[in-house]
Amino acid sequence: MTGARLSAKTRYMLGMVVDATGAGMYLPLSLLYFHHVTGLPLTQVGTLMTAAAVIGLISNPAAGVLIDRFGAKAVVTGGYLLRAAGFCTYPLVDNGYTMFGVILLVALGDTSFPPAIQSFIAEFVKGNERDKLLAAQRSLRNAGLGVGGLIAGGVLALGSDAFYYVIVFCTAAGYVLAAVCFGSIPIPRTAPGAAAPRVSRKGGYRLVARNRPFLALTLLNVPTAFGYTVLAVGIPAYVTQDLGASTSLVGVLYAVNTVGIALLQIPVTRALVAFRRSRAVALGAGVFAASFVVFATLAAVGEKSVILVGIFAATVLFTAGELLHGATASALCAQAAPEETRGRHLAVYQLSWAVPSALAPAVLTALLTLSPTAMWLVLAVGATVSALGVLRLEPRLPQEAVYPAPRPAKTAPAEPARASHVSPLPGRFPAAGRGPVRSPAVGGSPGREAGGQGVLRRRAGPEGYGEPAGDGAAEGGRVPAAVPEGSGVVRAVGPAVPLGRAPVRISTLPVSRE
Numbered sequence: 001m002t003g004a005r006l007s008a009k010t011r012y013m014l015g016m017v018v019d020a021t022g023a024g025m026y027l028p029l030s031l032l033y034f035h036h037v038t039g040l041p042l043t044q045v046g047t048l049m050t051a052a053a054v055i056g057l058i059s060n061p062a063a064g065v066l067i068d069r070f071g072a073k074a075v076v077t078g079g080y081l082l083r084a085a086g087f088c089t090y091p092l093v094d095n096g097y098t099m100f101g102v103i104l105l106v107a108l109g110d111t112s113f114p115p116a117i118q119s120f121i122a123e124f125v126k127g128n129e130r131d132k133l134l135a136a137q138r139s140l141r142n143a144g145l146g147v148g149g150l151i152a153g154g155v156l157a158l159g160s161d162a163f164y165y166v167i168v169f170c171t172a173a174g175y176v177l178a179a180v181c182f183g184s185i186p187i188p189r190t191a192p193g194a195a196a197p198r199v200s201r202k203g204g205y206r207l208v209a210r211n212r213p214f215l216a217l218t219l220l221n222v223p224t225a226f227g228y229t230v231l232a233v234g235i236p237a238y239v240t241q242d243l244g245a246s247t248s249l250v251g252v253l254y255a256v257n258t259v260g261i262a263l264l265q266i267p268v269t270r271a272l273v274a275f276r277r278s279r280a281v282a283l284g285a286g287v288f289a290a291s292f293v294v295f296a297t298l299a300a301v302g303e304k305s306v307i308l309v310g311i312f313a314a315t316v317l318f319t320a321g322e323l324l325h326g327a328t329a330s331a332l333c334a335q336a337a338p339e340e341t342r343g344r345h346l347a348v349y350q351l352s353w354a355v356p357s358a359l360a361p362a363v364l365t366a367l368l369t370l371s372p373t374a375m376w377l378v379l380a381v382g383a384t385v386s387a388l389g390v391l392r393l394e395p396r397l398p399q400e401a402v403y404p405a406p407r408p409a410k411t412a413p414a415e416p417a418r419a420s421h422v423s424p425l426p427g428r429f430p431a432a433g434r435g436p437v438r439s440p441a442v443g444g445s446p447g448r449e450a451g452g453q454g455v456l457r458r459r460a461g462p463e464g465y466g467e468p469a470g471d472g473a474a475e476g477g478r479v480p481a482a483v484p485e486g487s488g489v490v491r492a493v494g495p496a497v498p499l500g501r502a503p504v505r506i507s508t509l510p511v512s513r514e
Helices: 002-038 042-070 072-088 096-124 128-156 162-183 205-210 212-231 234-242 248-272 277-298 304-336 339-370 372-396
Strands: 465-468
Touching (some): 042 096, 096 128, 096 304, 205 339, 234 339, 277 304
């Protein structure tokens, strides 16, 4: 069992490294490639790529339905093969129309990947192991992207146009190999011999719409997701244009973030599994807000050395927020999604990342044009609202989502055995039907309540003495001498005596079950 699980994790990590390395080879060159092979201006190439990415968002809800119907592994492997097919057609591009077609094909695979991969992880790892795997994934992806970028740079330095096609085909081959790795991972059943979880065929996304806590978690992620985009959109423009720093500093800041995530994500996440996921997510958003405030204050600083130190300090804070928030937020939402509709739920959640990523270039550049300080303060307020909202939402989220490790079951203290139940009114007996028969004196078996008949409740005493209860109180406070057979109550033997003066001896005959 353990060996199989380790083998599954190993194959998963291998597939992720191959995926990230191939993506790292191509991503820095995407604009340049199409500009080179089509001769279109960079602005037109960028517009076509943005349009394809926005239209590709339709694959997000479609992926949710496919995940719930066919399983996450099928969607993950299918998405890889779809992207590989798209990259294989890149050399056929010679104008804007064909370029848009192949980019859209790849965009459909790209957008289906986040909900599919999170659902896939949730299918074969549980509890705090999920947090650790997501942390390792983030570290390896950052390392793979960096290695891929270095390979691409070295290949293109050779100065031949043919190497553009080499990079494209290597990326396609990487996607095929990743599909093979992920497709070979076995998905265990939830329990030995248990049937597969029921897949919901009815209700669709209406089931997600009724899950108010999950929708709130999704909406609260939007401001933080906008914050993530500043590394690629906001920081480069702000640092170079508004703070007057060197363009080369942008690459250094990107390296600080990437290397920090690659080296520290695993140990940080291992430390966080001892705490509530919601608290770690809120703390990460709060650290994001602090970094944005530092960036905002730098606009009012005139000393260059102070600005430089402040830029690095804010970038380190930003990286710390990402370390706290990234992997933990993914585990929180994956566990908060009901198993039978996990695909749909995570598809909706991923929109909180995809929409800010698509809108960030236009929104952040507009805010920068209006006021650089205003952009950072808006982002800080949004991250703060997200942090406070997650803390407020915590009691409404499933416990297995909030706590990485299962909480020990609370066991109520054992109730001491009570030897007797005395009639609440002295001199009177409870009427029939007022409660269950309790007669441990008779073979350790409880008596049976009979309509219209009394019950006998035993009082602690020597030699099986007890206290009978008849059809209401006996006249004069006396107890009937005998109880008819078959009445479902204990037979009393011996003379009737006034209540409270002497105990009544009860027999050990079994209660009649007739």
